[in-house]
Amino acid sequence: MIELLNISKSYRVNGKTNRVLQNISFMFPTDKSIGILGLNGAGKSTLLRIIAGVELPDEGEVVKDCRVSWPIGFKGGFNASLSGEENCRFIARIYGQNVDRVTGFAYEFAELGRQFYDPIRTYSSGMKARLAFGLSMAIDFDVYMIDEVTAVGDKRFRDKCNALFKERRQRSTVIMVSHSMPTIREYCDCCAILARGSLQLYESVEDAEKVYEAL
Amino acid sequence: MTRALQEFATGLYVQTNVIHALILRETKTRFGKYQLGYLWALLEPIMWMSLFFLMFLFGGRVAPNGMDFVGFMATGMCPFLLFRQTTNQLTRAVSGNKALLFYPQVFPLDLLIARGTLEAASISVVFLLIMGGNAVFGAGTAPAHPVHVITGFAMASLLGAALGTTLHAATLYFPSVENYMSSVLRLMFWVSGIFFTSTELPTQAAALLWWNPALHIVEIVRSGWYGAYHPTIADPGYVLYWMLGFGFIGLTLERISRRRIEL
Numbered sequence: 001m002i003e004l005l006n007i008s009k010s011y012r013v014n015g016k017t018n019r020v021l022q023n024i025s026f027m028f029p030t031d032k033s034i035g036i037l038g039l040n041g042a043g044k045s046t047l048l049r050i051i052a053g054v055e056l057p058d059e060g061e062v063v064k065d066c067r068v069s070w071p072i073g074f075k076g077g078f079n080a081s082l083s084g085e086e087n088c089r090f091i092a093r094i095y096g097q098n099v100d101r102v103t104g105f106a107y108e109f110a111e112l113g114r115q116f117y118d119p120i121r122t123y124s125s126g127m128k129a130r131l132a133f134g135l136s137m138a139i140d141f142d143v144y145m146i147d148e149v150t151a152v153g154d155k156r157f158r159d160k161c162n163a164l165f166k167e168r169r170q171r172s173t174v175i176m177v178s179h180s181m182p183t184i185r186e187y188c189d190c191c192a193i194l195a196r197g198s199l200q201l202y203e204s205v206e207d208a209e210k211v212y213e214a215l
Numbered sequence: 216m217t218r219a220l221q222e223f224a225t226g227l228y229v230q231t232n233v234i235h236a237l238i239l240r241e242t243k244t245r246f247g248k249y250q251l252g253y254l255w256a257l258l259e260p261i262m263w264m265s266l267f268f269l270m271f272l273f274g275g276r277v278a279p280n281g282m283d284f285v286g287f288m289a290t291g292m293c294p295f296l297l298f299r300q301t302t303n304q305l306t307r308a309v310s311g312n313k314a315l316l317f318y319p320q321v322f323p324l325d326l327l328i329a330r331g332t333l334e335a336a337s338i339s340v341v342f343l344l345i346m347g348g349n350a351v352f353g354a355g356t357a358p359a360h361p362v363h364v365i366t367g368f369a370m371a372s373l374l375g376a377a378l379g380t381t382l383h384a385a386t387l388y389f390p391s392v393e394n395y396m397s398s399v400l401r402l403m404f405w406v407s408g409i410f411f412t413s414t415e416l417p418t419q420a421a422a423l424l425w426w427n428p429a430l431h432i433v434e435i436v437r438s439g440w441y442g443a444y445h446p447t448i449a450d451p452g453y454v455l456y457w458m459l460g461f462g463f464i465g466l467t468l469e470r471i472s473r474r475r476i477e478l
Contacts, residue, residue, distance in 0.1 A: 049478065053319035056474055070318045077317040079244065086243060093236030094318055096229065 002028040002051060002068070002143065002175075004199075007060035009046055020046050021057070022197030028143075033174040035184035035205065037212045038194035044177040045071070045147055047194060051175065052145050066142035072132050073147030080121040084112060084131050087120060088138075095139050102138040109134030109164075111157070130157065137164055144168075146176040148183075162186070181209055229320050237315070237329035245333070256337050257344060260296055264288045264345075267410065279412050280444050282437075283354035286346065290437040291409035293342040297335065298371040298429055299400050304330045305379025306386060306393055313478060323473060327380055335372040342368075346440075356441075363439025370454050371432050377458050380465030384472040408433040413448035421447065428457040 004026040010019040020043035028034060038044040048071045049055040051062055070077060078087050085103060092102035107116050110131040136144060178184050184191055184205060191208035192201045195215060202208035246252035267288060278287035308326045315321045349355030358364050385392045407429035413421060424430055425448050434449035
């Protein structure tokens with residue numbers, strides 16, 4: 001269960017206060033994967049970081065009783081001067097996991113070959129995303145928080161992600177942030193739209209699609 | 216009650232995992248980049264000491280109060296470097312590691328604790344290697360009061376940690392604080408008893424330098440190692456005021472400033 005209680009968040013840019021999230025109260029369905037749509041700058045990533053517990057809201061509270069992943073995406077999370085392997089070992093340790101198992105899984109899944117042992121700074125953004133995805137799948141989360149990550153990689157790699165996801169979906173769900181409708185359609189059961197600081201849930205992805213297109 | 220205890224135990228377990236992982240990772244990024252990275256940690260204080268050895272030699276100066284040169288220098292240099300390095304390392308611990316805050320169980324305070332621990336461990340090892348080598352091959356002795364030596368090192372580490380935590384938070388509001396502080400620390404290098412002892416100071420200078428907590432720390436370590444040496448400036452209680460003062464300010468500011476860290 002993940003519940004948002006009256007969440008507000010604003011940023012100050014050049015002396016002006018920009019209120020990104022405004023008194024959002026929201027109950028995430030436990031058994032459904034949910035996509036969050038929103039225009040660029042609507043605050044999707046901020047919302048995801050607040051749910052994951054990376055960032056604190058100005059007001060309000062996030063109540064959760066399940067294992068939530070870190071926000072999986074291109075940005076952040078890796079130390080550029082350490083290798084893919086060293087980053088995997090670090091993350092396995094902070095999640096109290098078996099280091100060799102997690103590292104092995106990520107190595108197999110990310111298909112980086114020898115470059116797994118090279119510093120992350122030599123990776124392309126696609127390689128980073130592959131590693132981040134493989135690594136997160138090596139750890140059993142109840143909810144995977146995904147920030148636009150699946151849109152990368154070639155068709156074959158995406159099929160592989162989908163297959164793993166399908167299997168994983170039996171025990172885990174996804175909260176995914178995106179502005180790409182096809183991605184959401186592919187992974188999510190229902191959809192919410194974040195616009196003008198508030199979050200609105202739609203029962204079907206199609207309903208959300210109509211509203212989103214009108215934005 | 217049991218629930219609260221359970222939550223506390225889980226939290227403690229997670230934080231132990233996090234700090235352990237951070238220390239291993241910091242060790243890699245600090246020393247592991249080059250093959251002889253660990254050697255560098257040892258090399259820095261030794262290079263300083265060699266330089267001052269030459270200066271002492273040409274100046275015709277010998278180690279005061281019946282101490283041997285290596286021991287005199289190491290008991291001054293190591294605690295001071297521990298204090299200074301901990302301050303510097305903690306000031307930059309968060310800004311240089313923002314990517315790690317992406318993991319919800321990693322808090323800024325964990326980054327500070329990990330860096331402080333690594334610094335304390337590495338400088339203590341360096342100190343023991345120098346003093347051990349000095350006792351076996353040189354003119355050194357075993358410590359007269361090991362507990363005093365340990366107290367001095369603990370104070371150097373904790374004072375550096377308290378100051379570093381304060382500076383980490385302060386730089387989130389005023390980035391230039393870091394530059395001012397590094398000037399202050401550079402100045403302190405010359406007035407913290409690395410090259411002199413408190414007993415050699417003229418009265419006026421002693422009255423002024425008495426305010427410098429790093430001088431107290433150095434002299435506590437020195438008198439702990441050399442039982443026959445009785446410094447005039449070595450008050451652990453005074454250092455404690457500084458530690459508690461900056462510790463309180465630092466932890467409070469750290470808490471308040473957390474929201475200002477931009478990911």
